[in-house]
Every structure is written in C-alpha cells, then in structure tokens.
Amino acid sequence: MRPVDVGWIRVFVEVAARGSLSEAARQLSLTQPAVSYQMRRAEEELGVPLLRRVHRGTELTEAGRRLAEILTPAVAQVDMLARELRQNPAKRVLRLYTDFAFSALWLIPRMHRFRERFPDLELQVIATQHTALRDLGPGDTAVIFGALAQIEGPCELLLSECVVPVCTPAFAEAHGTALERAPLIHLDSTLAPAKWFDWTRYLSETGKTRPDAQERGLHFNTYSLVIEATLAGQGVALGWRGLIDSMLSRKMLVEAGASLTNADQGYLLVQHGPHDPAAAHLRTFLLEESAR
Known part of the structure; x- marks a missing residue:
C-alpha cells in the first residue's frame, strides 16, 4: 500500500x-x-x-x-x-585549531569575553600539536606556532615569540635564580634543533655557559606540563610571554632572567577564504585580545 x-x-x-x-x-x-x-x-x-x-x-x-x-x-x-x-536558531559553529598550550593558557581565560560579545556563535576548539593548514575548510581558523616566512598564503602574527626564565617565588627564595646551577625544565621537540627557544639556544644567546643544559633537569612533551611542573616548584622554565603573563602579574611566577625575543615567529593566525562574517568576528576578537 x-x-x-x-x-x-x-x-x-x-x-x-x-x-x-x-x-x-x-x-x-x-x-x-x-x-x-x-x-x-x-x-x-x-x-x-x-x-x-x-x-x-x-x-x-x-x-x-x-x-x-x-x-x-x-x-x-x-x-x-x-x-x-x-x-532559538542553531548557533553557528566556528572551528579553531590550535595547540594545547595556546588553548589552555591563552584562549580559555578569554573565552568568556568571546561568548559575551558573540552569543550567537559557538566556538569549537580543536587542540592538536600538528595542525595541517591544507586541511582547513572555509571559515576554519588556525593559531599555530611557526615562522612567518614558512607559511604559504596569508597569515598574521598574533603573538611574537618572547621568552623569559620563570620560577615560583618560593623556589627563587630557596634556590636562587642562577641559571648556571638551577634545575631546568625543558619542552622537548621532535625536531632538531627545536623551532622555538630551548635552553641551549637561550643560554647561548644571553651569554651564559652550561654544557649540560639539555641533558639535565625535567623533560616534557607539552608546554602545559612544563608550566605545571614550574608552578609545583620543580625548577626554572622558559616562559612564553602571552601565555604566562597572568601568572607573572599574580606573582604565581617571577622572572629569573632576561627576556629574549624573535620577532619573525610566534603564534600565527591563519584563515582560509572565503571569509564569512562569523569567521571575521573570531579573527577580530583574537587580534584585539592579543593587542591587550
């Protein structure tokens, strides 16, 4: 029938x-x-x-x-x-691809401002250590760590790479901040040399000598764990400006050396066209927050 x-x-x-x-x-x-x-x-x-x-x-x-x-x-x-x-129409979902450090330390503390400003937009954060830019779809956004010269197509520098040694106030008081002797906390890289400032490069460029810099200390493969170990008083780490600023302002961490900057690389904002209004709102928000 x-x-x-x-x-x-x-x-x-x-x-x-x-x-x-x-x-x-x-x-x-x-x-x-x-x-x-x-x-x-x-x-x-x-x-x-x-x-x-x-x-x-x-x-x-x-x-x-x-x-x-x-x-x-x-x-x-x-x-x-x-x-x-x-x-109550379905919210437009925006996908943002980035790494664990940026999402945990920079993005999450600011997401409430994004929701307040754009209540009709839903932000889906996809945390991965290796974002393939060629796989981004129209309207997708990526925030990746890299060098401007190595990115094909348009991109914008969101945060320049700027590092400073950091430790807890209690660690500084008990052990001092002499980098030649302090236990160091490392972020390991699968690349050699690392594409970011590591301890060997930092010590070399600031005129300090420590042959055992990379061999001694604690090693982690994600930056969030580096910061957790530092907050636990385990040693001195290289703190990325932009990611640890709030911890410095609240005295959870203190500086233990001079800053070192590479203006040609850092966290880069990448969007593939065509750019719809919702993706443009996310881009504007990220750029304005980085300017703070």
Whole structure:
C-alpha cells in the first residue's frame, strides 16, 4: 500500500476548526477553490468523505472527526516547535585549531569575553600539536606556532615569540635564580634543533655557559606540563610571554632572567577564504585580545 500524501493536512485542520471552507481560506490566505481542491485530495487519499455540506458551512463526517482528533494536536505541536526553533536558531559553529598550550593558557581565560560579545556563535576548539593548514575548510581558523616566512598564503602574527626564565617565588627564595646551577625544565621537540627557544639556544644567546643544559633537569612533551611542573616548584622554565603573563602579574611566577625575543615567529593566525562574517568576528576578537 502506497503512503498517504499529507500535503493537505493543514488545510483540513483549518476547515475542521472553522466549519467553513471560506473561513479556512481566509485564515490560510488561499482562495476557496484552492481549499475545496485540497479537501477533495484528502478524501481521495483516504477513500471516504470527510465533510458534509450544511447550512452556512460544513461539518465533519465520523471519519473526518476521527481524523481531526489525530491531526489537530499534531499540527499544533509542529507549530509550537517551529516557533521555538525560529526564536532559538542553531548557533553557528566556528572551528579553531590550535595547540594545547595556546588553548589552555591563552584562549580559555578569554573565552568568556568571546561568548559575551558573540552569543550567537559557538566556538569549537580543536587542540592538536600538528595542525595541517591544507586541511582547513572555509571559515576554519588556525593559531599555530611557526615562522612567518614558512607559511604559504596569508597569515598574521598574533603573538611574537618572547621568552623569559620563570620560577615560583618560593623556589627563587630557596634556590636562587642562577641559571648556571638551577634545575631546568625543558619542552622537548621532535625536531632538531627545536623551532622555538630551548635552553641551549637561550643560554647561548644571553651569554651564559652550561654544557649540560639539555641533558639535565625535567623533560616534557607539552608546554602545559612544563608550566605545571614550574608552578609545583620543580625548577626554572622558559616562559612564553602571552601565555604566562597572568601568572607573572599574580606573582604565581617571577622572572629569573632576561627576556629574549624573535620577532619573525610566534603564534600565527591563519584563515582560509572565503571569509564569512562569523569567521571575521573570531579573527577580530583574537587580534584585539592579543593587542591587550
């Protein structure tokens, strides 16, 4: 048996409620012949009369009454759902690809401001240590660590690489901050040499000598763990400006040496076109927050 064509349902419900083809037509902004046609279609679909003519209108047959009992609440529920969906449309989801350090230390403390400013946008953060820029879709955003010269296509420098040795105040008081002797906390890299400042490069460029710099101390493969170990008083780490600024301002960490900057690399903002308004809002937000 073929399924019933239900395109006539709303017209039938209106006729059943009004008891008049002309009143139903007026309510639906249709002509009376159009309403009559839909009623004939309904009766042809079901094979029985649904209406009978009476003085000044129509009334339901027994089959029509049974059908109205089913369809009237169903159409009302559909209308209610439509009103809810129109009042609360699905939020536009923006995907932001970045690494664990940037998402945990820079982005999360600022996300409340993004939600307050753009309540109709949903931000999906995808944390990964290796974002393939070629896989970004239209409207996707990536914040990656790298050198400007190595990125194909347009990108913007969000945070320049600037590092400073940091430790807890208690560690500085108990052990001092002489980098030639202090236990060092390292962020390991799968590349040699690392594309960021590591302890060997930092000590060399600041004129300090420590042959065992990379061999001694604690080693971690994610920067969040480096900071956790530093906060636990395990030694001195290289703190990235922009990621640990709030910890310095709250005296959770203190500087234990001079800053070192590489203006040609850092966290880069990448978006592939075409740029829709929602993705443009995210770009503006990230740039404005980095300027703080």
